[in-house]
Amino acid sequence: MSSSLSGRTVLVTGATSGIGHQTARLLAERGATVLVHGRTAEEAHAAVDRLVTLSDVRASQLCAYGADFSHLEEVEQLAARILAGHPHLDVLVNNAGMAAPERHTVTADGNEIAFQVNFLAHYLLTNLLEPALTSDAGGRVVNVSSSLHRTGSIAWNDPNRTRRYSRLAAYAQSQLALTVFAADPRVTAVSVHPGVCATSLLPLYAHEGEPPAAGAAHVVRLCDPAVEIVNGTYYDRDQRVSPAPAASEARTVKRLTKLADLLVGQSA
Template identity: 35%
Template sequence: MCEGKFTKNTDETGKVFIVTGCNTGIGKETVLEIAKRGGTVYMACRDMNRCNEARDEIIKETNNQKIYSRELDLSSFDSIRNFAAGFKREQDKLHVLINNAGVSFCPRSLTKDGIELQFGVNHVGHFLLTHLLLDVLKKTAPSRIVVVSSALHAKGSINVNDLNSKKSYSKTGAYHQSKLANILFTRELAKRLEGTGVTVNSLHPGVVDTEIWRNLNGFTKAMTSPLRWAFFKTAKSGAQTSLYAALDPDLKNASGLYFSDCKAKKVSKAAKDDKMAKFVWAESEKWTGVGAS
């Protein structure tokens, strides 16, 4: 298995980061590495008990005291707004926002604001969070936004007539749609941010053995478990492309790209559909109530 690895030594002292969904898996490993490099990191998580435990472990390992745990439930617009407001009360800089959190393959349910959960958390919640933090990102420029997507975006399509999966629902279809939306959002936002000094890129972390698979049914889990050691990346390996997109000095001006194994890769034909990107953007604005950046 070919794995990219981010090996450059960078000093992140004085830089401020937000990483969503980071009490375990890729997110936790991403925070750990940034902490080792001296960065100030806000761990934005839904489960505060687990977030605090992860924070304590990271501080103990790195001796970096500037690691903070804050509550963020991406299935609640109120929670997202409260997090953003709280962050701005504490910090006037944000160098890197890493939209890492995600849910996958779950039975149909809704966010607190009535959006299908996978689309709501993976895309719409991060859409709102990003918009609420754009002012401080622009103020801090050069700054970066990193969007964790998936190679499974290539299997996705945007259901224009049933974006919220009201008429029919597929666990896998909804996940694929949300990951495609991540890339459409990235490409559209990159255009809107031209000239601001804020870049945005998306990535595929690899097939990683993390809790994102927790909603697979028992048979599927049983079938995949023996194969994990051979085909699945560890969380540490899965974090490498996030670190590359967030930290590599050579990417200072790169925007609107998609990475995998620490390299730029092509996206699916659907992910290049500018008209569809504008449609998803407009629908996301309606749901969240935010205006154009």
Template identity: 35%
Template sequence: MAAWTADRIPDQHGRTAVVTGANSGLGLVTATELARHGARVVLAVRNTAAGAEAARRIGGDVEVRELDLASLDSVRAFAAGLTADHPVVDLLVNNAGVVLLGPRRTSADGFELQLGTNMLGPFALTGLLLGAISAAPEPRVVSLSSITHKSAHLDFDDLMFERDYRAARAYGRSKLATTVFGIELDRRLRAAGSPVVSALAHPGLTRTNLTPRAWEHRGRPGQVIARLGLLATQSVERGALPQLRAATEPGVRGGQFFGPGGLFETRGRVVEARLSREATDPDAGKRLWSAAEELTGVSYL
């Protein structure tokens, strides 16, 4: 079978897509391709000036709305404004995320910043938009995972990494949590008889602005490390293909997980990727869901 490329995206006219973190990197490529194929695309971004510049570059039917996933107040305000103007949302791509390699930081709500931004914010956003998503004829939610989820473990006694904090491990945990969420969401959607498909993707190792930013606290040595790391990565255009396939390919099933099929899943053509055992553990899914509902105050399914 020929390699999957963005040229295989079907016509998206008449569909409304929300892409978080759409002003740069994977989100910008994803939003650009969706718009290029005819979708109305909402760029959900922290920095609306950067979002406006991205919208100018993308062209087509694109609008910019402010969203900070590290703030539940921002998530709620975004969801309320979006659904007032767009009562039907066909696609939500939970793309935005942060990578930290410095000291422990917290979100506006006191969550460890990576868990708060990468999983708890998207959990709340998805729940608040689920009514509008469910109203679409072929609704879909895509959660962005990472190969780092495979070596991570959820410690439900210390989800916020308040003990023995290590930034890289906290990032892996946040991406495992994102993956567990996407799979548990699929279970619950199926049990409820919902038409919404919850799919997942990961970009392998991709050249985005997250890695250089993560090493900023190390000064010049950190910049050198970040540049060396870029040599092992693939382009952002290739890195976005798994999530674009998860978002647009006809017949995608709930729980499917796409990623690069090359060496250690770091790069290469898009294939159905492998999930870790913990990512698919129903008990982990139930426990994380309960914790997320309590922490965010958002309950659904």
């Protein structure tokens, strides 16, 4: 039987559909207070309404927040609202993600859009929420990554891939960066590939996938304080495995931190 998560507060980004929505449902059904993030406040409130209507979840367990991760200013505003309303945060699930578009697309902040939405926004959000992320046993960050990080490389001299753009390479780079970020010593974090699921990202992987709830179960397991984690660990579903070699190199972690600080600083 699953243990209760009553008394714990969890923020799930990208919780209006797919794995994120099912993660929010499973966490709330186990008693957690869940902060439901969506691209807009309207989408987040609609997701909360669905959870209350279709699940055994009380409205008092759910809080809706909107922020478009293609605008870093909105990420900063989101962090400020969460710190004001929830100064004690047990778990941050960095789940929001998008497939890189066919055409090279740059955000208003000047970053390739998949790199910003999938990685930079989560990097900024995690750092801004660090004061709220509890140091109590079980406090952690769970990065929902991808097995495709193994095919990626970070274009250090051209992270926006302006000289040579491929949507698959851009997506893989964003997932590799998110996986590397789990080894950042500032917070306790892990990464997980939740499996190939029937979500909007399915065309990147295969023609068929498991239900999103199956992937969400692997994410929720890592949110449970009864599951001990080691910083920087990578899971393929419920199995601890080695990530791509670059993801555990101290030099790469430091280099990525320096690059990310530079890129998110553009919005300041």
